[in-house]
Amino acid sequence: MPTRSDDSLFEDPSIDPQWREARRRQIAQEWVAQDGSGLTGTSLKPVRDPAVVIDDVTMVYRVTSTGGADEQKLSPVSRALRRALGRPPQVDNQALTRVNLLIEQGEFVGFVGRNGSGKSTLMNIVAGQMNPTSGRVWAIDRPSKLGVSVSLVPALSGERNIRLGCLAQGMTPQQVDEVMDELVDIAALGKALHWPMKAYSSGMAARLRFAVATATNPEVLILDEALGTGDAQFQARGKARMDEIRDNAGCVLFVSHSMAEIRSMCTRLVWIDAGEVVADGPVEPVVERYEHYMQLLADGNLLSAQDYRDQALAERVPLELVNTA
Numbered sequence: 001m002p003t004r005s006d007d008s009l010f011e012d013p014s015i016d017p018q019w020r021e022a023r024r025r026q027i028a029q030e031w032v033a034q035d036g037s038g039l040t041g042t043s044l045k046p047v048r049d050p051a052v053v054i055d056d057v058t059m060v061y062r063v064t065s066t067g068g069a070d071e072q073k074l075s076p077v078s079r080a081l082r083r084a085l086g087r088p089p090q091v092d093n094q095a096l097t098r099v100n101l102l103i104e105q106g107e108f109v110g111f112v113g114r115n116g117s118g119k120s121t122l123m124n125i126v127a128g129q130m131n132p133t134s135g136r137v138w139a140i141d142r143p144s145k146l147g148v149s150v151s152l153v154p155a156l157s158g159e160r161n162i163r164l165g166c167l168a169q170g171m172t173p174q175q176v177d178e179v180m181d182e183l184v185d186i187a188a189l190g191k192a193l194h195w196p197m198k199a200y201s202s203g204m205a206a207r208l209r210f211a212v213a214t215a216t217n218p219e220v221l222i223l224d225e226a227l228g229t230g231d232a233q234f235q236a237r238g239k240a241r242m243d244e245i246r247d248n249a250g251c252v253l254f255v256s257h258s259m260a261e262i263r264s265m266c267t268r269l270v271w272i273d274a275g276e277v278v279a280d281g282p283v284e285p286v287v288e289r290y291e292h293y294m295q296l297l298a299d300g301n302l303l304s305a306q307d308y309r310d311q312a313l314a315e316r317v318p319l320e321l322v323n324t325a
Contacts, residue, residue, distance in 0.1 A: 057135035110266035165212035
């Protein structure tokens, strides 16, 4: 399982696939974790079936700012130079702060948090779309992120996109034929299956991408608000498909603002706020804490909300990853 700075194990065709898989699993077995998976308590345990290891990941963006306070942080020379060049000052925006998570095979892990809390940034890092400022990510296989892992062609029909998407993921034409009816049923496009994708609504396109992304039973599937665009029938189909992936020893990372979806599908829940993991554990206790925090914010009790969040963060037993190799 390579770091994000060493994708050669994924990409180099000269590397024997069996050796590569054996090496991934060997590295996975070299980790133990001090795991605070409940809201209290800690234990030292070997990692038996890891799927994703997020090791001390921090992400800092450099962004421009027109705020006067940000400009005052610069030296007089820098301020004068930037004004002469017409460039606003740049400031650091810390999206993630030392995130440590271990996700095992068969887990369905939900991620909740306010908009801008860092959830999508974390998913993009796990998917390999961006490199963290510091820290590392390992995965048992290349993560499949809905709408990203396979690029679909707007000018082609839904049917052709399903076939091409499956072939792009390494399936043979015979394998595509075997699963085609199932994928068509999951996408639920009806007669629009034969229309060009560019004529689809956002919900129809999301269903098509979901069908393609889950065609190969990925070992790591990332869904960022994936089911919110569909009707109840599609959500039921999607849940059944994700349960099947989980039962086949894959894992699912699921970002959602719907507590009903979180409760019905997830086996574990991670609450992220301001780039930090505030709580990580069984679904219901974390949901209760998160909903109470959000209610305090909605009621305008900002100081109480901050105190409550800080208390939850202080009570969380941090995950410490130790490489025993």
